[in-house]
Amino acid sequence: MDLVNLVTTVLPEMLAQAAETGAAAAGQVADQATQAADQAPQAADAVANAGWADAFRPIGRGLGAGLASLGAAWGIGRIAATSVESIARQPDASGDIRGAMILTSAFIEGVCLFAVVVALLT
Amino acid sequence: MTPTLLSFPVSLGSTFLAASDPLSHVVDRPLFYHLHDALPGWFSHNFEGLVHNLEELGLALAKFGLTKHAFLFIVAGLLTILFFWSYARRAGKDKVPGRWGNFVEMVIEFLRDQLLRPFLGEAGDKFVPLIATFFVYIAIANLLGLIPFFDYLGHGGNTATGSLAVTIALAICSFLIYHWMGIREQGHGVWAYLKNQIPHVPAFIVPLMVVIELAAHIIRPAALAIRLFANMLAGHAMIAAILGFTVVFREGFELGGGFIAALSAFAVMLLTFLEILVALIQAFVFSFLTTVFLSLAVHPEH
Numbered sequence: 001m002d003l004v005n006l007v008t009t010v011l012p013e014m015l016a017q018a019a020e021t022g023a024a025a026a027g028q029v030a031d032q033a034t035q036a037a038d039q040a041p042q043a044a045d046a047v048a049n050a051g052w053a054d055a056f057r058p059i060g061r062g063l064g065a066g067l068a069s070l071g072a073a074w075g076i077g078r079i080a081a082t083s084v085e086s087i088a089r090q091p092d093a094s095g096d097i098r099g100a101m102i103l104t105s106a107f108i109e110g111v112c113l114f115a116v117v118v119a120l121l122t
Numbered sequence: 123m124t125p126t127l128l129s130f131p132v133s134l135g136s137t138f139l140a141a142s143d144p145l146s147h148v149v150d151r152p153l154f155y156h157l158h159d160a161l162p163g164w165f166s167h168n169f170e171g172l173v174h175n176l177e178e179l180g181l182a183l184a185k186f187g188l189t190k191h192a193f194l195f196i197v198a199g200l201l202t203i204l205f206f207w208s209y210a211r212r213a214g215k216d217k218v219p220g221r222w223g224n225f226v227e228m229v230i231e232f233l234r235d236q237l238l239r240p241f242l243g244e245a246g247d248k249f250v251p252l253i254a255t256f257f258v259y260i261a262i263a264n265l266l267g268l269i270p271f272f273d274y275l276g277h278g279g280n281t282a283t284g285s286l287a288v289t290i291a292l293a294i295c296s297f298l299i300y301h302w303m304g305i306r307e308q309g310h311g312v313w314a315y316l317k318n319q320i321p322h323v324p325a326f327i328v329p330l331m332v333v334i335e336l337a338a339h340i341i342r343p344a345a346l347a348i349r350l351f352a353n354m355l356a357g358h359a360m361i362a363a364i365l366g367f368t369v370v371f372r373e374g375f376e377l378g379g380g381f382i383a384a385l386s387a388f389a390v391m392l393l394t395f396l397e398i399l400v401a402l403i404q405a406f407v408f409s410f411l412t413t414v415f416l417s418l419a420v421h422p423e424h
Contacts, residue, residue: 099236106407110345113352121355 064119072112076105150191150285152184195282198263205258230254237410241417245307249416252299257409260292264354264401268394284354286347293347296412297339304419318422346411353404357397365390 083101087094154176183189209219209226219227233254238246260283267281282288305315319339320331367386 102403103407103410106403110349113356114348116356117348117352
């Protein structure tokens with residue numbers, strides 16, 4: 001059979017069967033959407049009647065992420081300073097020192113990003 | 123006819139080189155999501171039925187969990203197999219490796235000499251396939267998230283390792299493997315292996331040491347997972363945020379808005395270069411830590 005027939009007839013028939021299951025999935029998604037729409041007024045209520053303490057939540061998140069970045073920047077700055085000084089003292093070892101510098105910076109950045117993920121994304 | 127022909131590469135190019143929105147590279151969505159928006163109008167007008175069916179197929183697959191993350195994870199796996207197979211298929215034959223074979227050899231020798239020999243000595247040679255697979259797999263999965271033209275796959279390509287599920291799966295693999303290798307290499311059974319994990323301390327501190335070692339063995343793979351996930355997610359989120367400045371500041375030219383927008387675009391370009399570096403470094407850090415844990419399991423220090 002030619003390519004046009006394949007694309008225009010056979011493939012859409014196969015996809016139509018998949019589409020039926022997709023429609024069932026879409027039906028479930030629509031059901032969940034209506035449930036969410038029913039709960040939306042309650043959620044808006046909660047936002048409107050939020051306590052004064054809830055205003056500090058974004059401040060806390062931002063402060064947590066910022067302070068974590070501060071600590072990481074200080075640590076990585078110290079690594080950079082000592083590694084550059086060691087390379088200046090002994091240029092022969094610059095390959096090893098460069099590798100160690102990048103590796104340890106990645107660890108400290110990992111710690112900073114733990115805190116950032118907890119602060120901003122939970 | 124001619125305007126349509128000319129508009130095709132233009133409209134194709136504008137979506138070809140960019141994702142639909144900057145955060146689409148980390149947010150998990152069904153395959154072929156909103157494909158009718160991504161494709162140029164000429165294409166989606168003529169192939170409307172096919173586009174619609176592809177979108178429904180993507181939704182149907184998402185019911186089984188095959189979203190963009192899973193799909194690109196599988197693609198990264200196939201690319202890893204291809205990476206090694208392309209060199210290994212001439213293993214028994216006396217042919218000089220070409221340029222690509224030289225590159226594969228360079229990667230594997232780098233891992234063996236810089237990573238395994240310092241920690242495990244000559245006995246580390248048998249773990250090279252394991253560590254090389256981790257390294258190449260994570261590097262390819264990270265780098266696939268930086269390729270811009272997967273928009274036709276449904277609202278942007280994806281960084282497979284930008285999902286906590288994927289990185290936790292990798293960390294669980296690493297955890298199971300280094301314990302299994304430790305038990306096998308020490309050769310005296312599971313109980314002797316567990317007793318070897320506790321350093322030699324006076325008897326009354328041993329319960330505390332058990333608790334500490336247990337906590338360490340749980341936290342280390344979790345840290346591996348979260349480090350990789352957070353690096354990939356945060357990099358793309360940062361690029362998305364700074365790219366948002368370009369949109370926000372496009373007006374107000376008198377106040378320097380256009381200048382800030384141009385600077386943000388330039389900064390995003392530099393950040394993408396940094397993302398390439400971070401992708402490779404995170405793959406290396408994962409393999410490095412797996413090697414360290416492996417050496418601690420195989421040769422516990424007392």
